[in-house]
Structure formats: structure tokens, C-alpha cells
Amino acid sequence: xxxxxxxxxxxxxxxxxxxxxxxxxxxxxxxxxxxxxxxxxxxxxxxxxxxxxxxxxxxxxxxxxxxxxxxxxxxxxxxxxxxxxxxxxxxxxxxxxxxxxxxxxxxxxxxxxxxxxxxxxxxxxxxxxxxxxxxxxxxxxxxxxxxxxxxxxxxxxxxxxxxxxxxxxxxxxxxxxxxxxxxxxxxxxxxxxxxxxxxxxxxxxxxxxxxxxxxxxxxxxxxxxxxxxxxxxxxxxxxxxxxxxxxxxxxxxxxxxxxxxxxxxxxxxxxxxxxxxxxxxxxxxxxxxxxxxxxxxxxxxxxxxxxxxxxxxxxxxxxxxxxxxxxxxxxxxxxxxxxxxxxxxxxxxxxxxxxxxxxxxxxxxxxxxxxxxxxxxxxxxxxxxxxxxxxxxxxxxxxxxxxxxxxxxxxxxxxxxxxxxxxxxxxxxxxxxxxxxxxxxx
Amino acid sequence: xxxxxxxxxxxxxxxxxxxxxxxxxxxxxxxxxxxxxxxxxxxxxxxxxxxxxxx
Numbered sequence: 001x002x003x004x005x006x007x008x009x010x011x012x013x014x015x016x017x018x019x020x021x022x023x024x025x026x027x028x029x030x031x032x033x034x035x036x037x038x039x040x041x042x043x044x045x046x047x048x049x050x051x052x053x054x055x056x057x058x059x060x061x062x063x064x065x066x067x068x069x070x071x072x073x074x075x076x077x078x079x080x081x082x083x084x085x086x087x088x089x090x091x092x093x094x095x096x097x098x099x100x101x102x103x104x105x106x107x108x109x110x111x112x113x114x115x116x117x118x119x120x121x122x123x124x125x126x127x128x129x130x131x132x133x134x135x136x137x138x139x140x141x142x143x144x145x146x147x148x149x150x151x152x153x154x155x156x157x158x159x160x161x162x163x164x165x166x167x168x169x170x171x172x173x174x175x176x177x178x179x180x181x182x183x184x185x186x187x188x189x190x191x192x193x194x195x196x197x198x199x200x201x202x203x204x205x206x207x208x209x210x211x212x213x214x215x216x217x218x219x220x221x222x223x224x225x226x227x228x229x230x231x232x233x234x235x236x237x238x239x240x241x242x243x244x245x246x247x248x249x250x251x252x253x254x255x256x257x258x259x260x261x262x263x264x265x266x267x268x269x270x271x272x273x274x275x276x277x278x279x280x281x282x283x284x285x286x287x288x289x290x291x292x293x294x295x296x297x298x299x300x301x302x303x304x305x306x307x308x309x310x311x312x313x314x315x316x317x318x319x320x321x322x323x324x325x326x327x328x329x330x331x332x333x334x335x336x337x338x339x340x341x342x343x344x345x346x347x348x349x350x351x352x353x354x355x356x357x358x359x360x361x362x363x364x365x366x367x368x369x370x371x372x373x374x375x376x377x378x379x380x381x382x383x384x385x386x387x388x389x390x391x392x393x394x395x396x397x398x399x400x401x402x403x404x405x406x407x408x409x410x411x412x413x414x415x416x417x418x419x420x421x422x423x424x425x426x427x428x429x430x431x432x433x434x435x436x437x438x439x440x441x442x
Numbered sequence: 443x444x445x446x447x448x449x450x451x452x453x454x455x456x457x458x459x460x461x462x463x464x465x466x467x468x469x470x471x472x473x474x475x476x477x478x479x480x481x482x483x484x485x486x487x488x489x490x491x492x493x494x495x496x497x
Contacts, residue, residue, distance in 0.1 A: 011491055013445060025494055117483040124487050271490070300490050 008325070010131035010163075014270065015326045022327060023059070025270040029299035031056050034065070037305035040090035043076040044305060062275065063285055067295060067308040073110045073251070084111045088304045091115055096303070100151040102250045103431055106339060112151070112250050118303040122151070122253045125268045126159030129257030132266060132326075133221050133244035135189055137164030142187035142217075144178040144196065145429060146171030151250045152223035156191045165189070175203045183209070186216045190241070193224035194231050195432040201238035202366060212240030221246060223254075224430050226313075226333050228352060230360030232262075247313075247333060251306055252296045256331055264318045264330035273297040274329055275308070276317055279338070282310070288317040293338055294331065312338040314350070340435060342372065344379045347412050351435035354383065357406050364388050364399055367425040374439045382416040383407070389422040451493045458485045 009015040017025075034053035037044035051065055073088060080086030082093045098114040114122060135141065141160045147153040147169075160167050168185055170178045179200060182190070190197070197220060204211050211217060219242045220235065227235075227245045235243045247265055248254030255272045256265040267274040276292040278284045286292040294311040314335035322330055335341075336352030343349070354370050367386040372379060385403060387396055400417050407415045461481040468474025 013447065013495060014491060017495065021495070029494070116480060117486050120483045120487060121490070124490075270494075300486075 010128045015128070015328065017270075017327055019327055022269050026273045026299065027056065027058070027062070029270060030062060030273055030297060033297065033299055033302070033305055033307065036302055037090060037307060040302075041088060041305055043072075043087035044090075044307065046087075047072075048307075059275070059285070062273070062308070063283070065308055067283070067310045068306060069310050070106065070110065070251070070312075074108050077111060078108070085113060085304065089113075090305050091303050098154075099149065100154070100250050101149045103150060105431060105433075110251065112304060114301070115303045118301045121271075121300050122155050123158040123162055125271050126155040126254045127162055128266075128268045128271075129246045129248075129254050130156070130159050130163055130165075130221065132257050132259040132324075133246075134219050134242060134260060135160060135163055135165055135221070139165040139189045139219075140168060140185060140187045141165045141189045141191065142168045142170055142178070142182050142185070143191045144170040144173075144175075144182075144200065145191075150224075150430065151253065152248060153191060155248070155254055156221070156223060160189075160191075175200060176207060179204050179207060179209060179215075182215055182217065188216055188218045190217050190220040190239075192220055192222060193428070193430055193432070194222050194227040194235060195225060195428045196430075197222070197235045197239070197243075198231070199427045199429075201235075211238060215239075217241045219244065221257075223248065225432055226336065226352065228356045228359060230356055230358075234359050234363065245333075247331070249311070251309055252298045252311070253301065255296055255298070259322065259324040259326060261322055261324050263322070264332045266322065266326050266328045266330055269328040271298070271300055273299055274331070276315065279314070288319040291316050291335060314338060314341075342379075342437070344372070344381065344413055349381070349411055349413060353411055354407065355434070357410050358385075358403070361406055362399065362403060364391055364395075365403075366422065367427065368434060369425055370435045372435070372437045372439055379439060380416065381413055382418060384418050384420050384425060386420050386422055386425045447492055447496045451496055454485060454488045454493055457488075458482065461485060 031053040038048050056062060076088045077086040082089060095115045096113040097116045098119045101109040101111045143153050143157060145153050157167050168187060170181055173181060201211055217239050220239060221244045232243050244258040246254050246257040256267045258265050275295040276286050277295055278286045278292050291314060294313050294315045295308050296311055297308055298306055315331045316334055318330040318332055336350040341350050351370050358365050358368050364387050365385055366388055369384045371382045396419055400419055404415055404417050461478050465475055465478035
């Protein structure tokens with residue numbers, strides 16, 4: 001392979017493999033993983049009882065294997081030995097070398113360890129993601145976070161190192177300090193949450209720094225939360241950089257990333273087996289171009305095997321081949337999480353739509369928060385909106401009306417809009433919680 | 443341009459054998475055992491990147 005083509009992909013052997021071959025490798029790995037899980041993990045020994053790995057020959061066969069739900073992982077760990085990981089662990093505890101956990105947004109956290117080998121695999125899959133996003137050895141990458149027990153930025157840090165980038169960890173600084181450091185070291189790339197990327201740009205502006213003019217950031221990769229397209233475009237505008245998204249989580253690791261085409265995200269095949277099931281039955285496979293729920297199997301992470309993990313994220317598989325030449329499945333993250341889906345006055349509503357409207361049409365909005373409450377029997381949607389401090393009163397009123405109209409057109413629902421003082425809404429660094437459902441019984 | 447995947451696979455296999463042998467020879471020496479294990483972790487990745495594809 002010539003050098004230029006070699007540099008286009010992290011692994012041209014795999015990334016341009018014909019689809020039939022990719023699927024063949026994935027099915028083989030799926031069988032191996034089933035065998036491993038049945039033999040080594042008490043949880044899967046029970047769950048996969050009666051399933052013979054050798055019988056799994058097609059994607060239809062794969063669909064017969066039971067899905068793994070997050071609640072099952074919690075139950076399998078709680079109060080069981082070995083401490084923390086319980087029945088999920090498929091290696092001896094002495095082999096563990098890395099600890100991560102889920103954020104606990106939807107319940108008790110799930111603990112996810114790795115052996116040295118499985119951690120290196122997690123790092124490897126992120127190399128595909130960073131390379132597709134244009135990260136190269138000449139980059140100096142700034143990561144403005146204390147990574148804590150969450151996986152994404154650890155994966156990103158080690159993968160950037162492996163790619164040959166120089167990594168600057170910016171965890172112990174405040175936002176102003178981080179912006180100064182980015183300028184001081186002339187960082188060329190950022191790993192960020194979309195929310196914090198917006199906030200950093202806001203703080204930079206207050207400091208008299210225009211990131212597009214005064215900083216040297218050429219590319220940014222997003223982690224930690226979904227990034228609707230309008231938010232991605234807003235970040236590109238604010239930073240003057242190419243902004244890329246990726247999809248990942250503690251349980252599966254980072255499993256899809258955006259290429260230079262910036263249209264959808266490539267599943268890191270054949271390291272992952274990706275499936276889509278329909279929203280109604282949560283089991284029936286659906287064709288490309290249809291909205292459904294994503295199901296993922298990390299095929300080579302043997303420490304805690306994860307078979308057909310129900311991500312509960314709504315997505316769509318893109319049908320047409322990608323001009324970048326990668327042959328892997330491309331997915332588009334649309335509609336947010338199944339857990340956030342609500343039926344309000346007969347209309348399906350997902351909070352992700354609010355972000356699409358706000359970030360897409362209202363650059364004057366600095367921060368916002370959606371509330372769902374109940375008045376007698378009627379659900380009420382309200383939106384707290386924080387505008388840029390430079391906006392005058394009459395313009396604010398006009399924007400408020402336009403937001404109400406924009407949301408009505410997009411969602412078919414009427415929102416109560418409340419303008420709040422600049423700086424009064426919370427700013428998030430990692431996972432943002434801009435949707436608050438007060439109708440939920442605690 | 444074509445890659446010689448079989449030749450790569452042979453080399454990966456050879457590295458694996460040698461790392462295992464090294465680990466055996468260094469049994470009881472943490473610095474040898476752990477570093478040999480690290481080599482084997484990367485051999486696992488190489489097998490997933492090359493060897494699995496040609497089987």
C-alpha cells in the first residue's frame with residue numbers, strides 16, 4: 001500500500017474490507033465471544049444456557065441470542081463476589097489493571113474493569129476514531145478534564161498517545177486557566193464534551209480571546225454526550241476548527257466515529273457487531289434508513305463480555321456508501337435516548353429535539369433547560385433560556401417568541417418560555433442534564 | 443496495492459512464540475513476565491488486525 005493511502009486510514013486492511021468479509025469476521029468473533037462468555041462468566045453461563053455458539057451462522061441467528069440490558073449488569077454485580085464485579089467477570093481478579101464505571105445517570109453505577117489486554121483493545125478502537133477525525137502525530141492535544149473514573153477521555157488520552165500525538169492533560173485548571181494553557185502550548189486539537197466546548201468559547205469571549213483568531217485549535221473530538229448537528233456546526237464556528245463526533249460508553253467503549261465527510265459515524269467493525277432493532281418490539285431487526293434502537297457487541301473485550309447490549313439510543317443506519325472509502329456501517333444519532341422519550345398530549349417528544357432547535361436557530365442562546373411538569377392532569381413543557389448578556393430587552397422578547405414558534409413547528413407542542421438571568425443556569429463539563437422531568441415519581 | 447497478510451501473520455505468530463518463550467525463561471522475574479505479557483497484549487491486537495482476516 002502506498003504511503004498516502006496508508007495514512008488515510010488507521011488500518012486500511014480492516015477499514016476497506018468488503019462488507020461480506022467484515023460480516024464473516026464478525027460472526028466468527030461473535031461465536032468465539034459466546035463460547036468465552038459461557039465458559040468464563042457465571043452471568044452468561046446462566047443467560048446463554050441452551051445456546052450453542054457453533055449454531056450462530058447468520059445475522060438472523062445472532063438475533064436469537066438474548067439481549068443484555070443495563071439493569072441485568074447492575075443485578076449481576078450487586079452483593080456478589082468477587083467484590084464490585086460479581087458474576088460478570090470473565091477473568092481472574094488478579095489480572096485486572098484498569099477501573100472505570102458508568103456515571104450512574106440512570107441508576108446505580110455499573111463497574112467496568114479491564115485487563116491490560118482488554119484495555120489496550122479499548123485504546124486501539126479509539127485510535128480508529130481519532131485517526132478518522134484527522135488526529136496525527138504532529139498534533140498537540142489538550143484534554144480539559146480531570147478524567148476521573150469515566151472511560152472516554154482515558155481512552156482518548158491513551159489513543160492519542162498511541163497515534164503519536166503529544167497529549168496535554170488540563171484537569172487541574174479552571175476554565176480560564178485551560179484557555180490560557182491552550183494558547184500557551186499552542187494546542188492544535190481538543191477533546192471535549194459539546195457542552196463544555198460551548199462554555200469554553202463563552203469564557204474565552206469574556207476573557208477577550210477569540211478562539212478562531214487567538215488560538216490554534218484545528219480539530220476537536222466530542223465525547224461524553226450526544227452532539228446534534230447544529231451544536232457541532234456551532235462549535236466549528238466558535239472554534240474555527242473541524243469538529244467530529246464519536247459514540248461510546250463505559251460498557252462497550254468508543255464504538256463509532258466520524259470521518260472527514262462528517263456525515264454519520266462509522267462503526268468500528270469488525271471490532272464491534274452492530275445491530276438495529278425496532279422501537280416497538282425492541283427485538284425485530286430493521287433495515288437501513290429506518291429509525292430504531294442500537295444494539296452493540298464489543299467482540300474482543302473479554303474481561304467482562306457484553307453480548308448484544310441494548311444501548312437504548314435511537315439511531316438510523318445510513319444506506320449509501322461513504323465517499324471516504326471505509327466499508328463499515330455508518331450510523332446517525334437521532335432522537336436521543338429511549339429512556340428520555342415521552343408521550344405528551346399524544347405526541348412523542350424527545351429532549352434532543354430542543355437542543356437541535358436552539359443550537360440550530362438561536363445563536364443568541366447561551367444555555368437552556370427543559371422542564372416537564374404536571375398541572376392537574378396535563379403535562380407542561382417549559383424552557384428556561386439564558387440569552388447572551390449583550391441582548392437588549394426588546395430583542396429578548398422577540399427571540400422568546402421565535403423560540404416558542406420554532407419549538408411548536410418542530411415538536412407540535414407548546415412550550416412555556418422563561419428568560420432567566422445570564423449565568424443563572426448550570427454549566428456542565430461532562431454529561432449535561434438539560435432535561436428535568438418533575439413528573440417522575442422518585 | 444496489496445499487502446502480504448500471510449507474511450505479516452507469520453511474523454505475528456513468531457513474535458507470540460518468542461514472547462511466550464521469554465516469559466517462560468523469565469519466570470519469577472516480574473520485569474520480564476510483565477513486559478512479556480504486555481508484548482502478548484499487543485500481539486492479541488495484531489492478530490485481531492491481521493491474522494483474523496486471513497483465516
